[in-house]
Amino acid sequence: MYAVIFRSIRTNAHEELYQSQAKNMEALVKSIPGYISHFSYRDPASRSGVTIAYFESLEAIKAWRENPEHLEAQELGRGLFYSWYEIQVVKLERGYEWSLGE
Numbered sequence: 001m002y003a004v005i006f007r008s009i010r011t012n013a014h015e016e017l018y019q020s021q022a023k024n025m026e027a028l029v030k031s032i033p034g035y036i037s038h039f040s041y042r043d044p045a046s047r048s049g050v051t052i053a054y055f056e057s058l059e060a061i062k063a064w065r066e067n068p069e070h071l072e073a074q075e076l077g078r079g080l081f082y083s084w085y086e087i088q089v090v091k092l093e094r095g096y097e098w099s100l101g102e
Contacts, residue, residue, distance in 0.1 A: 001036065001092045002055050004064075008077075008085035010047040018081050021073050028069055029053060034060025054092075061089060 010018070029035055034056040042049030055061050064070060077085070 001095075002058060002061060003090050003092055004053045004055065004061055005088040005090065006051045006053070006085065007087075008049050008051075008082045010042065010049065010081060011083050012047070014080045017076070021076060021081075025070065025073050028067065029064060032060055032064045032067070034063070058089075 026038075029038065032055075036054035036056060038051060038053035040049060040051040053064075055064070
């Protein structure tokens with residue numbers, strides 16, 4: 001399994017368009033063969049955020065990265081939505097989970 005870690009800082013502009021694009025990209029990534037899951041968090045004060053998406057393979061990540069709709073969203077991100085971002089792709093060697101079990 002692989003994780004794509006997307007860290008970013010949002011601009012203050014184009015909030016409505018950003019939310020619309022984020023909703024579209026969430027639905028789109030779920031349609032990519034090999035997609036497993038993802039989660040996101042953004043601090044409202046600093047506007048710093050992170051999204052971590054899990055995929056079965058590097059091929060699935062490539063399909064996501066090169067998806068035409070995602071490419072358009074990437075351009076919007078660079079032009080309107082983000083003042084900075086960083087992407088890391090990591091291979092997960094092992095994982096652990098714990099739950100209180102309530």
